[in-house]
Amino acid sequence: MKRLALPLTLLAALPATAQTGDSDRYAYSQLRDPAQEAKARDLMEELRCLVCQGQSIADSDADMAADMRALVRERIAAGEKPDDIRRWLIERYGDYVTYDPPLGWATAPLWLAPFLLLGAGIWLATRSIRRRRR
Structure with missing residues (x-):
């Protein structure tokens, strides 16, 4: 049983290390294209952190905000328009995600x-x- 303790512990910790590199890279760094980064930054300022509730995802340190920042940057880098991204987030999280609800x-x-x-x-x-x- 003692021989299985270390492998089982490592196996249990495996999901914690399974995050993609792109998500981390986009969450905490800027896009290479300044125009795309400006679009992403403007959109991130308009979106509310669902965990903090008083901060935008650009200002929040919450993991959820980091995931949302990564999502915004990934979609902007892929050529998607900010309005389309905002609409998708509103459909997914509701009107509360935006500081300018319809x-x-x-x-x-x-x-x-x-x-x-x-x-x-x-x-x-x-x-x-x-x-x-x-």
Whole structure:
């Protein structure tokens, strides 16, 4: 049994070392073409990290963000357009993945809340000013 311990331990650790080199390379380095890297960078700034929730995938250190950065760079390097990549990610992860969700029934409160709060603030301010004048 002791003879099998080391081979079984190494066998169990094998999936952890099975990552592709391209994924790591694209996650933490830039594309060679500056124009392609600029497109990838702009798109990465617009996409939300699904783990951190407050950072873009360009700023996040989470493994999920690294995977998404690699995916964006791989697809940009393959000639895919940023809008197509964004659409694919939205289909896969939902509207939450983008900082600019489309207007729809589910996202209407997100778009209307700032205007409602601004209107409430103006209403409270004018009401307060009228009271002070009396």
